[in-house]
Amino acid sequence: MQNGVERIVKLDQLLLDPNNYRFQDDPTFQFAQALRFHETMVQRKTFERIRGEGINDLKASIRHNGFLTFERIIVRPYERGDLFVVIEGNRRVAALRSLKEDYEAGIDVPPEVVSVFQELPVSCVESDDSALHLSLMGIRHVSGVRQWGSYQSSKLVSELHDEHDLEFSEIGSRLGMSTREVTRRYRAFKALRQMEEDEEFSEYCERRMYPMFHEAVSQPMIRQWLQWDESSSEFKDETNLRHFYELIASIQNDEGLETKAKITTANEVRELKTIIGSPEARMVLSDPNRSFAEALAVAKTEELQHAWTTQVAEANKALAGIPALELRRLEPEHLAVLETLSQTLQDVLDTYRRLARS
Template identity: 35%
Template sequence: MKTFSFTDKDIHLNNLLLDPNNYRFFDNPSYKKKIYKKYHVSAVQEATLRLLEQDKRYQLSELKRSILKNGYVPMERVVVVPYEHKKGSYLVIEGNRRIAALKSLLQENKEGVRELSSEQIKTFTTIPSAMLCASKDEIIHAQRVIMGIRHIAGPKEWGAYQQAQLIVELYETEGQDFQSIADHLGVSAVDVSRRYRAMKALKTMEEDELYAGQSRYEYYRLFNELVSLTIVKDYFSWDDSKLKFNDTAKAREFYELIALQAGDRDAKLRTFSDVRNLRLILPHAKATAVLMDPEKTLNDALEIAESLRLEKSRQERPIEEIIAEINHSLSKVDVLSLTKLNVKEIGLIEGVINRLKNLLKVGQSKKE
């Protein structure tokens, strides 16, 4: 069993390197993968800090305000590993937002944007850290496990796509099985398997010669729903055992439903709920045809599916239920109002009576 431990260590902020390939960047359009041996280069570190500062999703401004108001409170130590390409430097694997916030504050102080006290500067530059200790062969595995515990089973700062990407690496790069990954991350093996399959399904779109340019990381959630629903994955020919679509044409039908349409029109399937609604549409050929019609909407297909469902439901209702409903309705008729029936109303009643007589005659004949 792979093991690792931690050593407490106070490290100067200047010796802490932000992770340029932080998983949280994977869904950022501005992100470009960096070479590991260049992590310590000033331009690389500056670009990483800018990425965290400029994207509002990372909420660095809010974190900086909190630090200024409350001070830097290291309730959880920053987790680091020694960085082999620059002596005395450490790569941050857990706590990048906190370190980025401190670096940003000190840079603003240096540039005259704000004024920090000598006590703040002292507090912000000496960082209580937990140095990860593991053999060279196990260090990458240990980093992934720590990030998984933190961002999959623990506080979910990562999005679903980043979490799934970590699972792919643990499975494909390290050769762990789903149960082992689940045990490490504190989630179920079923969940791990589903996330892995969803990433492989998304990968098929990324590699499709017609749709590769339209693939987006956001579609991960849609593929996650697809591989979870038997009727949906069967219709579009997704094969769990082969981890691919067996029918390229069917796969492209799904790609077409989730991709932006010509003229930047919204896709028909934009949320996991939309994909889930396919369970209601796909059992009906007519509704499915409406779904695939470029001029029709998802709601059009849902309306057709619902009308077909109701029609089928009416056809399949037991005779005793129908008769009971008729009796219940007739019991509410005001007897006195029958003295004022017009010719049309009398004709309607006679029609109902004749229909019931015919049904009774058919039923009696089958008994004979």
């Protein structure tokens, strides 16, 4: 990946990125036009948004320790003048701006920090390759120390694949993720986007639902139930998909009454695979008067009822595998175990025959 050119710039030359991925899970987020990043209101709103997420700890660290330059702020040239857009380091730039405001308001700021306002070391990526810019952001925030939320990272994966034609393996190499996890995040983002674009359910779709879609595309049985299509990156079973949406969304009917979502966490989506394998449990889940927990209890009861067949098969395999030499040297207590097993088997068969005759 291309290295940046070391530069010394003034703090006022840096533009916060109003389209920062960290903002994009907010339902009120709207993209700013690229040629308007420099406008005062655009920068003010971006600064206030970052400050609202919390930079006091970062300010305190810079005030106490000075501005540490070993981890460079990464920027790219802006289209106008001698300005630069911050690719990586928006929180640090916002913290420096806040300290500069404090200083200009007469608040004491250490001289070594004040000097940074005029001479700030940055790494400038001269390339206009937007895929490179996205990758540089992702290195720190997808698998790095200050990670974005899952929605933002999956959106980045989707953009790198769809808009920049990068293969999943290449995206994984750039972001420090496995190809398998890149694939899951891409599928989950597309599945969530499918609900966002659904004519009937779009109003109920929320980006906080992303973890549930990530779990849904990660479970082979659920992917099969919803008929995930790899070529179009969407679910194809409209009936089951509608049912899934109804399970994860709180929906108002025509009378204004709200039906609460039965599934609200990724863990419950994981458990859904147990329910869809049981016709009786599926009926319970479809009943508006019964809960997800009740449906899961029915499914797990069925699992326990059928577990004995597997256990008997394993016991039979173990018995068949006892070597002849071992049989000749059986201890009395071992023989007693086998005789008890034989008697238990005879009792089960006798009970079956009596029930069959009645």
